[in-house]
Every structure is written in C-alpha cells, then in structure tokens.
Amino acid sequence: MSIQSHRELIVYRKAFDLAIAIFESSKSFPKVEQYSLTDQVRRSCRSVCANLAEAWRKRRYEAHFVLKLSDAETEMGETQSWLEFALYHGYLSQETFDQFDDECEQVIRMIVAMIDEPAKWCFPKRR
Numbered sequence: 117m118s119i120q121s122h123r124e125l126i127v128y129r130k131a132f133d134l135a136i137a138i139f140e141s142s143k144s145f146p147k148v149e150q151y152s153l154t155d156q157v158r159r160s161c162r163s164v165c166a167n168l169a170e171a172w173r174k175r176r177y178e179a180h181f182v183l184k185l186s187d188a189e190t191e192m193g194e195t196q197s198w199l200e201f202a203l204y205h206g207y208l209s210q211e212t213f214d215q216f217d218d219e220c221e222q223v224i225r226m227i228v229a230m231i232d233e234p235a236k237w238c239f240p241k242r243r
Contacts, residue, residue: 121173127226128159131168131192134219135161141216145207153207157198163191171230175238182234185202189227196220 122128138161145154171184196217203213230237 121171133165160194178238
C-alpha cells in the first residue's frame with residue numbers, strides 16, 4: 117500500500133505528536149515568556165510539520181522536496197535550542213527535556229534519511 121498523504125508518514129506523525137506535547141508543556145511557562153520563548157518553541161516545532169507537508173506536495177521536483185525537508189530539519193534544530201533555554205531557566209525538568217530532545221533527534225534522523233534518498237519518495241522523472 118502506498119502512502120497517499122503526508123499525514124501517513126511516520127516522521128510527520130512523530131513530529132506532530134511532539135509539537136502537541138511541547139505545546140502542552142509550554143502552557144506552564146511564565147507569562148513573561150509568552151511572546152518570546154513560548155511563542156518561538158511553539159512556532160518552530162509546528163513548522164517542522166508544515167515543512168514536511170510542503171515537502172510531500174513538492175515530490176514532483178526532487179530539489180524542492182529536499183529543500184523543504186532541509187527546512188524541516190533546521191526547524192527541529194531550532195526547537196532543540198529553545199528547549200535548551202527552557203531547561204536552563206527551569207521551565208522544563210531534565211527528564212522532560214531529555215524526552216523531548218530524544219524525540220527531536222529521532223525526527224531529525226528520519227528527515228535526514230529521506231534527504232539522503234529522495235528518489236524513494238519523489239515521482240519518477242519523466243522523459
């Protein structure tokens with residue numbers, strides 16, 4: 117059975133679930149962080165999903181597909197950075213940070229695997 121939608125991709129589901137978990141966890145961040153750290157970590161983790169969806173729709177053009185995957189990878193890296201600030205300021209426990217960071221790394225590995233073999237995901241080239 118072939119994948120019909122970006123929503124069927126394991127990497128998308130993992131990134132989506134992580135974004136929801138980070139959102140829920142960020143509800144406890146202080147009000148003073150609402151328009152800075154809280155907003156930034158929420159945006160970057162959601163952007164991973166958006167970029168994966170865009171990549172899926174750009175499969176006709178391998179270079180565009182890879183570019184959007186690269187954007188997803190960098191957004192996940194940004195998310196890790198914001199999570200590290202949250203840990204430093206005591207907004208996340210070490211355990212929660214470690215769990216989120218591990219999940220970020222899993223998503224990154226899956227994205228990189230797709231980047232490394234785009235032909236598996238893209239439409240065959242027409243002659």
